[in-house]
Structures are given as C-alpha cells and as structure tokens.
Amino acid sequence: MEKITLVVHILLAFGVIGLVMIQQGKGADAGASFGGGSSQTVFGGQGSGNFLSRMTAIFAAVFFVTSMVLAVVASNKAKGINDIGVPMQEMTEVLEQDAPIVEEYAPVADAPDVDVSIDDVPVLEMPAE
Numbered sequence: 001m002e003k004i005t006l007v008v009h010i011l012l013a014f015g016v017i018g019l020v021m022i023q024q025g026k027g028a029d030a031g032a033s034f035g036g037g038s039s040q041t042v043f044g045g046q047g048s049g050n051f052l053s054r055m056t057a058i059f060a061a062v063f064f065v066t067s068m069v070l071a072v073v074a075s076n077k078a079k080g081i082n083d084i085g086v087p088m089q090e091m092t093e094v095l096e097q098d099a100p101i102v103e104e105y106a107p108v109a110d111a112p113d114v115d116v117s118i119d120d121v122p123v124l125e126m127p128a129e
Contacts, residue, residue, distance in 0.1 A: 002073050009066040012059050019056040 001072070005066055005069050005073070009063065009070060012063040012066060014061045014062055016056060019052055019059060023052045023056070
C-alpha cells in the first residue's frame, strides 16, 4: 500500500509541475484581443484556462492527500521501530540499580609504566620479486 501511494504521489508531483508549466500567465490574455485567440480552439471556446486550472486543483488536492497518508505511514513505522518489545522504564530501573557509575577515571596504582617507542614496533619486509 505504501509503495503504491508513493508511486501515485510522485506521478502527481510531476503532473502538477507539468500542468503549471503548460498554463499561460495572466498577461497572455492581452494577445488574444489582437487576434491571437484562435490557437485555443482545441479546449473549446473558453480556452484551456478552465480545464487546466481545474486539473491542477484536482492534482494538487490528491497530492496533499497522498502527502498526509505517507506522513501517517512514516509515523507508524517510527513508532514501530521504538516499540521492539523492550520495556524502557523497567530497563532504566534495572540499569540504575545494578550498574556501577564511574565518577571519574583514576589510574590503577599497581599498573606498570610502559613506554613504547616507534623503534619497538616490528617492520614486515616484503620479499623481493
């Protein structure tokens, strides 16, 4: 269901972009008054403005619906990831009771001082070919 919604969402996005790009701006109507209006007879006497604007509105409305559906699906998936069967409150209480908390790092008094230099590291030599 999610994949179908995602595919429809992407197709609607491209559809809205295409419909917006096809539409004429408001200033294009001035050319029709000087005899340039005969090119819009494919969409009827009123031109393509009505048809294209309605289609853009429908595509945009469905695009918003698919956006909301995808948001709900993503939210449910995020809740499912956090709910993996581990009771968080109980785990926190167990960790607070059993785990010692180290306040600060203190060196061990009996540990020997080790001084390692680069000369002590063995070098592997590759055999000559």
